[in-house]
Amino acid sequence: MSTKRWLGVLGCTVFGMLLFASWLIPGQMGFWYTIDANVFFFFNHLLGQSKAFLYLVAFTNLRPFDAVAFLFMLGIFYHYYRQQDAKGRRWMLCIGLTMLVTAVIAKQFDMFLGFERPSATKFFTLQGVPVLRVSELTGWPAKDWSSTSFPGDHGMMLLIFTFYMLRYFGRKAFAASLLVVVVFSLPRIMSGAHWLTDVVVGAGSICSIVLGWMLLTPASDRVIAFFDRYLPRKKQKN
Template sequence: MTTRLPLILLLNAAGLALFLCWYLPVNHGFWFPLDATIFHFFNQQLVKSDAFLWLVALTNNRAFDACSLLAMGCLMLSFWLKEDKTGRRRIIIIGLTMLLAAVVINQLAQHLMPVKRASPSLSFPNIYRVSELLHISTKDASKDSFPGDHGMMLLIFSGFMLRYFGKKAFGIALLIVVIFAFPRVMIGAHWLTDIVVGSLSAVLIGLPWVLMTPMSDKIIALFDRYLPSKSNIPNTNN
């Protein structure tokens, strides 16, 4: 794959502009009223509807995080089942490359973005906490919520789906982003902008250099060369 430098720079500029339009204005400009309104709307629903309370509690339990991994795995499995032995190995290696890219981009974003803020559930007085209303294990707060690492991973997954599996897979991946990232906003563990500004801007800046250059293909080729396969593992039964 050739490097698509103009498009990479355009996406980088979009990511930087998105971050700066939130970061530079006093009190984050129009973003803060939007964040606050969304948080207070969902926070009030916690005491208005038992069904909603249990929904956000269960979808922010650690077990539900495993469901997000299962959803991503099932999407990749749908392509894996259609492939021969070589194609199946390649899909597994694409998954490993995606995981490596996610770790690197997440670490860079966490260290390079000059932001540290607590979640809305720790920022406003006189609000409701799911963990206090139900006394069950659920993530309803974070001392450092920006950028949203969960949302970032899901967006990186979406980018890999578009690059290697096509637009239909990308559309399904975006649906997975909404289903598994936004419960964090509904419970108050993240601000909306932790995802739509923090996660998205980091992905727009970092991921194009992986997927729109030969980098990801070279990493896949490197894994393919050095990772063992059944064909080159010695048979100890002979």
């Protein structure tokens, strides 16, 4: 592996560690907290000012809506899948399985960190600060409360997909996938079920480290090759 690649891996690892440290070292109450609080109250005030915004946030935080993000990712993946021949389609299925392996590895980092950070709505409620909750205002079972919001699992999975698309399919695939990350990470932040830093710092730092080692080293290619070798193949018709 080239020196440039190793420097990229080191850079991603150091960046992820520094990003996480910038949030953790000030006791989670430094400049990131100011940004988090400002973002939360900006959207929380809007919930009381606009019925249209309130119900948009409520709808996009219903559990079934999570499947929409998956369908968009599947649509992007399928766009490239249908352009492949039989060998290329098998290769893409192996990439999909490798993404799942990467997600499992990233989840181990999450479990190792073991943070139990309450969501913005719960945090400020416990502090005695009155906040608006989407579920109470609409009567819908929208996600707007969490006891353990850090890091954002949803954002972590979306980032893994996005950077795999960049690595294997280029910038256009990356741009489309990044749009999905933004659109489908925002609802949880707007409802207060997640802080902005749950995605930017939590998911961002973990993905920076894990994806650096998976995508800038031969690791992902080797896992793909492993699946390609051992997955059952269709029998050729005589």
